[in-house]
Amino acid sequence: MEMKYLQLICIEGETGTSEAAAAMRDHIGPWFEDVVRRRVHIVGKPLDGPETAKTVRVRDGETHVSDGPFADTKEFIGGLDLLDCENLDEAIEVAAKHPVSWFHAIELRPFAEGLEIPATLRGEDLRHLLQEFVVDGADPVDPSALMAWRQAAQARGALLLGHALQHRDTATTVRVREGETLITDGPFLETKEFLGGVALLSCEQAQDALELASSFPLASGSAVEVRRFIDL
Numbered sequence: 557m558e559m560k561y562l563q564l565i566c567i568e569g570e571t572g573t574s575e576a577a578a579a580m581r582d583h584i585g586p587w588f589e590d591v592v593r594r595r596v597h598i599v600g601k602p603l604d605g606p607e608t609a610k611t612v613r614v615r616d617g618e619t620h621v622s623d624g625p626f627a628d629t630k631e632f633i634g635g636l637d638l639l640d641c642e643n644l645d646e647a648i649e650v651a652a653k654h655p656v657s658w659f660h661a662i663e664l665r666p667f668a669e670g671l672e673i674p675a676t677l678r679g680e681d682l683r684h685l686l687q688e689f690v691v692d693g694a695d696p697v698d699p700s701a702l703m704a705w706r707q708a709a710q711a712r713g714a715l716l717l718g719h720a721l722q723h724r725d726t727a728t729t730v731r732v733r734e735g736e737t738l739i740t741d742g743p744f745l746e747t748k749e750f751l752g753g754v755a756l757l758s759c760e761q762a763q764d765a766l767e768l769a770s771s772f773p774l775a776s777g778s779a780v781e782v783r784r785f786i787d788l
Contacts, residue, residue: 558640558641558642559641559642559644559647559666559667560598560638560639560640560641560666560667560673561639561641561644561647561665561667562636562637562638562664562666562667562721562754563651563654563663564635564662564663564665564744564751565602565635565636565637565654565660566632566660566661566663566729566744567632567633567656567660568630568631568660568661576658576659579655580656580658580659582655583655584654587654587655590653591637591639595640596639596640596641597637597638597639597640598638598639598640598673598677599637599638599678599679599680599682600637601635601786601787602634602635602785602786603633603635603636603783604783604786606625606632606633606783607623607624608783609624609626609781609782609783610622610623610762610769610781611623611625611626611779611780611781611782612766612770612772612775612779612780612781612782613775613778613780614770621766625781625783626687626779627745627749629747631744631745633687633783634656636685636754638673638677639664640673644728647664647728648664651730652730652737657732658733660731661729661730661744662729662730662731663727663728663729663730663744664727664728664730665721665724665727665743665751666721666726667719667721667722668719668721668753670719671719674717677716677756680756681758682716682756683757683758683759683784684757684758684759684765684782684783684784684785685755685757685783685785686718686754686755686756686769686782687754687755687781687782687783688752688753688755688772688774688780689749689750689778689779689781690749690750690752690774690778691748691749691750691777691779695777697773697777698773701773702773705768705771705772705773709755709768713758714757714759714764714765714768715755715756715757716756716757716758717754717755717756718753718755718756719753719755720752720753721751721752721753721754724742724743724751725741725742727742727744729741729742729744749778752774755772762784765782769781769782
């Protein structure tokens with residue numbers, strides 16, 4: 557049975573030397589061509605810098621939008637890909653060939669059961685990423701509220717895909733150092749906040765994405781981060 561994984565491109569602190577940047581730039585093309593040929597890659601793109609992120613919280617009915625990502629750390633998510641792999645071993649092999657893993661890290665998270673990939677998603681023009689975050693101890697969300705949000709986003713033509721991830725304990729972080737693949741259980745960010753799911757949005761304006769984020773049920777008990785995809 558094939559598994560769907562979210563591959564997070566994790567930048568750890570400084571981006572590194574100019575030689576490292578050149579190596580990542582020169583090898584990302586062959587990596588992408590390989591995963592597309594194998595039909596392992598569903599969709600993905602780099603993200604704009606973390607300073608462009610907006611984090612949305614709703615408290616007592618009032619929407620609060622703050623600049624920056626949900627986690628105040630030197631590490632940040634630089635991009636993501638959706639992978640369709642036979643198993644975790646194949647996902648690790650794909651991640652280890654990604655040039656970012658040679659200098660930074662890649663986190664793999666399996667999606668929760670029930671994810672359906674629209675046939676039109678491959679090659680879709682991604683404009684925004686809505687990341688749904690869960691804080692330890694947050695109250696569970698009513699499934700009917702989630703369904704209502706999904707239906708409203710689909711009616712606007714904004715929702716390309718949205719689904720929960722399995723618990724952060726299922727995360728696998730991959731680094732390659734001196735040709736050796738190093739595997740760590742757990743997410744790359746060591747914070748109480750963790751990524752609970754993602755929704756891929758196609759919005760004409762940033763404000764549209766923020767409105768969808770503020771209406772998402774998790775915004776009332778936790779936070780929702782909005783990041784824009786970019787073309788390199």
